Structures are given as structure tokens and as C-alpha cells.
Amino acid sequence: MSDDPSEPEVKRGAFAKKKGEVILREHEYDGIQEFDQKLPNWWLFTFYIAIVWFVAYWVIYYHTDAYRTDSQKITEMMETIQTEKKAALAEALASLTDKALIEEWATDPAKVSAGETTYMQTCTACHGTGLDAKMGDIPLSGRPLNDGEWHYGKAPTEIFKMINNGTPEGGAGYNGVPMIAKGGGMLTTQQVAELTAFLIAKNPDDFAGATFDDQGMLIE
Ligand code: HEC
Incomplete structure (x- = not known):
């Protein structure tokens, strides 16, 4: 002090x-x-x-719900995108018939070749470049896509669904292995339809002389 x-x-x-x-x-x-x-x-x-x-x-x-976190906002945006994607898919499917896939898509060289490009990038690891699900003599995990057998339905719209959604829920898979949606690739509806066209074009015998009902769906 x-x-x-x-x-x-x-x-x-x-x-x-x-x-x-x-x-x-x-x-x-x-x-x-x-x-x-x-x-x-x-x-x-x-x-x-x-x-x-x-x-x-x-x-x-x-x-309160007044303040939304970034993660909530992202979840909401993802939900919106999912809903939009589902709507786009439903719209595309409404115009995609077995008849259209066989007679229009699979006969259009541009679509078939686009399908082939996607196939080579996304599908060969399990189905092989020759669609025989083999690499040389080694069997791969996918089903052969050139054996005349379409396990989940031969109708092109069924093949489309198989590629788009993978093994249906509850499906046993192949040797116990299910296929994941779009083979794990990020594919648009257009690309899945092109892939279907490519598979039809590669298996002409399976789809020759196909007959359709009024809705353009395959009569088996
Ligand atoms: C990671 C491996 C894997 C990839 C990649 C993959 N698949 Fe598959 N695919 C499978 C398996 C496994 C099955 C058999 C599933 C089953 O029987 O439930 C299968 C089944 C199929 C079938 C049904 C065949 C039949 O005989 O009924 C089609 C069609 C098909 N795949 C198309 C494709 C296309 C097109 C792509 C590329 C976009 C693709 N797959 C990519 C593993 C794969």
C-alpha cells in the first residue's frame, strides 16, 4: 500500500x-x-x-426444430434426391416396355454400343468380358449372361430390374452370392436400359420371334 x-x-x-x-x-x-x-x-x-x-x-x-444441423440438412437433401430419382425411374419405366427394349433399344447401334462401354467398365469383374462369367478358365462370381438362362425372368423389363436393383430381396443369389444394385456402379436409368439393350443384342436367339401383349410386355 x-x-x-x-x-x-x-x-x-x-x-x-x-x-x-x-x-x-x-x-x-x-x-x-x-x-x-x-x-x-x-x-x-x-x-x-x-x-x-x-x-x-x-x-x-x-x-425445438427451428435450428437444423448440417447433417440434418444433408439427410433432407439426400431424401429429396432419392425421391426425385424414384420419380424419374418410375417415369422411365412407364415408357420402357419389353417391346421397346427389344425392337427399339437393342436394334439401335448407338445404344447397344453405349451399353457395351458401360458393361466393360462396370460388369466384367463378375460376368467376364465374354459374358460367360469366366476369366480364362477361372469362374467369376456372377452368373453367365450368354447361357440362355435368365434366372430372374427373361423379359427385358425383368433384366432391367435385375441390373437396376440387384438380386431381389430374399433371393438366394448365385452360389450364395447376391448381386448388388447396378453391379455397384453409379448408373443412370438410361445406362441401365442401354445395358439391357446390349445383353439382348448379345443373345439374339433368346429374343427372336418374341410376341407381346397390348401393353408391349413379353408373352412367354
Ligand atoms: C460384384 C459382382 C457383380 C457385378 C460387378 C455385376 N454382377 Fe451381375 N450378377 C452377380 C451375381 C452374383 C449374380 C447372380 C445373382 C443371383 O442369382 O441372385 C448376377 C446376376 C446378374 C444377372 C441375372 C443373370 C441371370 O442369369 O439371371 C444379370 C442380368 C446381371 N447380373 C447383369 C449385370 C450387369 C449388366 C452388371 C454391370 C452393371 C453386373 N451384373 C455387375 C454379380 C455381379
């Missing part, structure tokens, strides 16, 4: 009650003493605002 008269007088007390009052707290521990002065109002104001802000934020964040 100094004797300088310009320094404020230091009093001992429990705590400061007035602005500008300098209090030395009554307690003393191991020679350590503690000052106490009234905090400036601007400081107290921001402190109280912070507490109010915390409570409001906590209530809004955890107890």
Missing part, C-alpha cells in the same frame, strides 16, 4: 458495494490477499447477455 494521496484509499471489507471503492477482502491465506472492486456495468452487461444467449441458444438448438 502506498502513501501517495492520489491513490484511492484501500479499505478492508467483505466485498465492494460502490463503484470506485477499493476493498481488500478480509480473508488472508498464506499471506495471499484479495482485492474486490465492483465490476464495470459494461462488463456485467455483456456477461449477463452471454448467459441469456446461452439459455436461449440451448433451448432453440436442443428443444
